[in-house]
Amino acid sequence: MEVAQKLLTETFGYTAFRHEQAGAIGRILAGANVLAVFPTGAGKSLCYQIPAIAFPQLDLQNTSRTPGEHGITIVVSPLIALMKDQVDALKRRKVPAECIDSTKTWEQQQQTYAALREGKLRILYCAPERLNNEGFVATMRHVKGGVRLLAVDEAHCISEWGHSFRPEYLKVARFADEIAAEKVICLTATATPKVVDDICSAFKIPAEGVFRTTAYRPNLNLHARAVKTKQDKYPLIFQFLNENPGPTLVYVTLQQQSVQLAADLREQGFDAEAFHAGMKVDAKAEVQDKFLANHIRIVVATIAFGMGIDKPDIRNIVHFDVSSTIEEYCQQVGRAGRDGKTGNCMFYICPDDRYIRENFARGDLPSRKSLKGLLIDIFGENTAKSVGDTFKTSHYVQSRVYDIRQSPLATIYAALELRFGLIRAITPEYSEYKFAATPMYFARIKTERSPTGNAIYTNAVKKSKFHHVDINGIVSRTGLPRVDLVRKLNEMHDTGLIELKAGGMEQKYRILQPLPQTNLALNALVDDLHADLSRREADALRRTQQVEDLVTGDQCLALALAQHFGMGLPDGKIKCGHCTHCLTGRRVVMPPRQPRKPDLAKIKRILAACDVRDDPRFLARIAFDIKSPRVTQLKMDKHPVFMTLADHDFEACEGAAE
Structure with a gap:
């Protein structure tokens, strides 16, 4: 741990490890797998960054590897913005790190792969969807020095019991085996005992490899208030914000609601801005920067705001709507008071809140007819194909035709791949390419000698502003490899000859087993998938009810929150002494919701x-x-x-x- 302590001080500027960081890092450096369950802001990223930087130094001490063969640490994360922020921060500390994501140009990706081959990178970030790319997986298998550590951020996404299950995360454990990762560290801020069991089972982490810190934060005052209608919340939030100064996050459910509530707050004289996923990138960045610099006091946001925000002096968190899960609530209140000073967290709840949450849950379950139509589409179109053959499909088109949202559609395909073993996702393709030509493009036509360049110049058809390229048509007419044509288009874009736009993404799959064809087999599969998706709908509704039960329960709110994650308060206490229940001695009572019969x-x-x-x-x-x-x-x-x-x-x- 001497090397780790030195890196902590000299590279990251900290004098001592916090919480269970030292234990987790020590176990990784000893060659074993780890699960770190640390609250938001507790420094989870250091648990893989320090080992990644330490490996070359330890190799030199042990003379176990030659220079340039120190391997790579791969970080799988679903948050592109957070990956970029961490890469930028590491580069400022002279740590060679990169990320590969959909925003990178072809040239930038090639530079990253070159650095990998030359052994110059210590840390590489990627999204879980990247694991479907056969070329990426093959490259990671043969990286010089091997994959020393695979870090799985937001690891709760692998668990079907988790609050934000992502089907693509189910493939991460398979990826770890395929690239022969020496060690794995899984990281999450929120994990119930069931989620911990799922993660440990998937990544072969024994009980002694689990490092947890309590979700209890003694400097956070957890308050709740129940009202009859949503309108009753407005005078209460105005009063709360007047009485509790300082940087504040107000969480709402809907994008339009964030805009409207921010406007309402400004009318009351508060300095407030909205933030939601539907805003343009520049507009979101402006709001975030202004909030970080204390140029605005209040951000009214959907769940899209807060991930990776490094602002220790947030004083207040307000939930104007009910959270979708206890885990989401815990993550959001955890953004207050990271400087150790008091944070005030207020939760307003009314009977009507549940309707909005039901909308989200009820929208994901397709009908049996839709499911069967989808399976007939997948299997019927590929009846003549054999094991090992590939097929392409458009999730976008299937979503519209069969009335299945993208999230459950991804879950269905993940089940066909991982549970039933029928197919395997491989590198997706774009079906449409078009480009706007620059003056240099027309000059290059006269001197182009490569077969791919000539094929593109000859076959590009101009329609209005853009030249359209039928890649599949060129492949069938010329016999040129598709990958070479796409690479040439990317190269032309990177060198300024064209402004390339790709669209019509098609997912691609390899057939692993004979596909079901009989009506009996299809119906059995439909029943299985429908039962699974029905359970997910019920789970989503149950999680919202858990949030309501948490804030209206007859016990200390901080204790109830800790118990949800299988823990308790320090020293066996049953009261925090500063939540609504502890201060009033009474539970928060929700006004009754009167069910209405259909009109x-x-x-x-x-x-x-x-x-x-x-x-x-x-x-x-x-x-x-x-x-x-x-x-x-x-x-x-x-x-x-x-x-x-x-x-x-x-x-x-x-x-x-x-």
């Missing part, structure tokens, strides 16, 4: 406006304000009948539509 007159108006009769759930979505690909395609979300029963019971609406 048959309104249902008849929906039936009159929409001639779809094959899916009662589709009609219920229209009534209940739930968008889906089919709802959007038919423009029913613009119709007056949309969301006319949003405050009713969803299952009752679905039953009435039948």
Whole structure:
């Protein structure tokens, strides 16, 4: 640990390790796998950054490897912005690090791969989707010195019990085996005991490899207030913000709500801006920079804001809407008071909050008819193909045709790949390429000698501003490899000859087993997938109910939060002494939610406006304000009948539509 301590001080500027950092780093350097469950802001990234930098120094001490063969640390993270921030920070500390993501040009990616081959990189960041790229996996298998450490950030995403399960994360454990990673460290801020078990099982981490710190933060005051209606929240938040100065994050559910509430706060004299995923990149960066520099006091944000934000003096966190999960709530309140000073966290809740959350949960379950149509599309189109053959498909098109959102569609494909072993995702392709030509392009035509360049110049068809390139057509006419043509287009873009735009992404799969063809086999698969997706819907609804139960429970709020993660308060205490329950001695009482029976007159108006009769759930979505690909395609979300029963019971609406 002497090398690690020296790096901590000289490279990162800290005098001592915090929490369980030293234990986790020591175990990695000893050659064993680790799971680190540390709260937001507890320095998880140091647990893989320090070992990555230490490996070459330790190799020299042990004379176990020659220079240039110290290997690489790969970090898998779903957050592109966070990856870029960490790479920039490491480079400022003279640590050779890079990330490979969809925003990189072909030339930049080639430079990164060259640095890898030459043994010049210590840390490489990538998104989990990159693991479908066969070329990337092959490169990692043969990197000089091997993969010394695979770091899996946001590791809870691998668990189906986790609050933000991502199907692509299921492939990370397979990737670790395929590249023969010497060690693995999984990192997360929030993991229940079930999630911990899933992560440890997937990555072969024994109990002694789990390092946890309590979710309890003694400097955070956790408060909650229940009201009858959403309108009742407004005077309360105005009062709270007047009484509690300092940088503040206000979390809401919907993008438009962030804009409206920020405007309402400005009308009351507060310095507030909105932040949500639908904003342009520059606009989001401006709000974030202003908040970090204390040029604005309040950001009203969706969940899109906060990941990787390094601002230790956030004084207040306000939940204006109910969080989707306890884990999400814990992560968000954890952004307050990282400087050790008091942070005030207020949670406003009312009965109507649940409707919005139900909208999100109810939108992901497709009908059995949609599922069967999708499977017939996948399997029927490829009946004549054999094991080892490949096929292409467009998730975008399938989503619209079969009314299945992108998230459950990805889950379905992950099940076909990982659970049933029928297919395997490989490098995706773009079906459409077009470019705007610069003056240099026309000059180059006269001197171009390469077969790929000539093929592109000859076959590009100008339509309005852009030249369109039919890559597949060129391949069939010339026999030139597709990969060479795409590489040439990227090269022309990188050298300023053209401004290239690619579109129409097609996912590509290799067939691993004979595909089901009989009606009996298809129906069995439909039943299995539908049961799985139904369970996920029920889990999403249950998690929202858990949040409500947490803030309205008859015990210390801080204790309840710690117990959710399988822990308790320090010294066996049962009260924190400064949450709403401890201060008042009473539980927060939620006003009753009165369920409404379906309004048959309104249902008849929906039936009159929409001639779809094959899916009662589709009609219920229209009534209940739930968008889906089919709802959007038919423009029913613009119709007056949309969301006319949003405050009713969803299952009752679905039953009435039948």
